Amino acid sequence: MEQQVMQNEETTLRVDIYSMLAHLLRKAPDDNILNWLSSLDVATPQPHISGMAATWPLVKLAAEKTTLIRVQEEYQDLFIGVGRGEIVPFGSWYLTGSLMEMPLAHLRRDLAQLGFQREENVKEPEDHIAALLEVMAMLVEGGDDHLQKTFFNRHIATWFERFCADLKSADSAVFYTAIGELALQFLTVEKTRFV
Numbered sequence: 001m002e003q004q005v006m007q008n009e010e011t012t013l014r015v016d017i018y019s020m021l022a023h024l025l026r027k028a029p030d031d032n033i034l035n036w037l038s039s040l041d042v043a044t045p046q047p048h049i050s051g052m053a054a055t056w057p058l059v060k061l062a063a064e065k066t067t068l069i070r071v072q073e074e075y076q077d078l079f080i081g082v083g084r085g086e087i088v089p090f091g092s093w094y095l096t097g098s099l100m101e102m103p104l105a106h107l108r109r110d111l112a113q114l115g116f117q118r119e120e121n122v123k124e125p126e127d128h129i130a131a132l133l134e135v136m137a138m139l140v141e142g143g144d145d146h147l148q149k150t151f152f153n154r155h156i157a158t159w160f161e162r163f164c165a166d167l168k169s170a171d172s173a174v175f176y177t178a179i180g181e182l183a184l185q186f187l188t189v190e191k192t193r194f195v
Contacts, residue, residue: 022133028075037063091127094159
């Protein structure tokens, strides 16, 4: 019984982190999200602590130090820009150097097999990192380990590290440097889970 409770808590935590990262990579956080991140109950970073445990205090500090206007401008510069943002958050871009390439076609096939389809009001391709993380949140919630592993390894594992490195080192990134580190640490744990 205790093991089942721990598994349920771990599943809930994974769904929550996937969902939070998807939300933050889909659009700039609003005041509610910034306030929530600023109020996280996390330990002060210690030199010997690494990985995700060391990342949460950075996320909290980044949320405390930014403002709504600053983070909106940062998101605009990073992901939208004039013509194009500093970061192009699409799988096809990272895998082929272009948008709308074969990785997107393969993703669309897999999404159709899973019963997912793009909403009418969404104009961007399905291989946006936020969309992929949203799908993972639903797959984790669904509980099928094989589907999670297959989807993650096909559509996220092959490029998330480069995306996170680019996000962390982007000229415009301040708040999103911490988000890039959190994404890197979390998705690395997930990649290890799905080996």
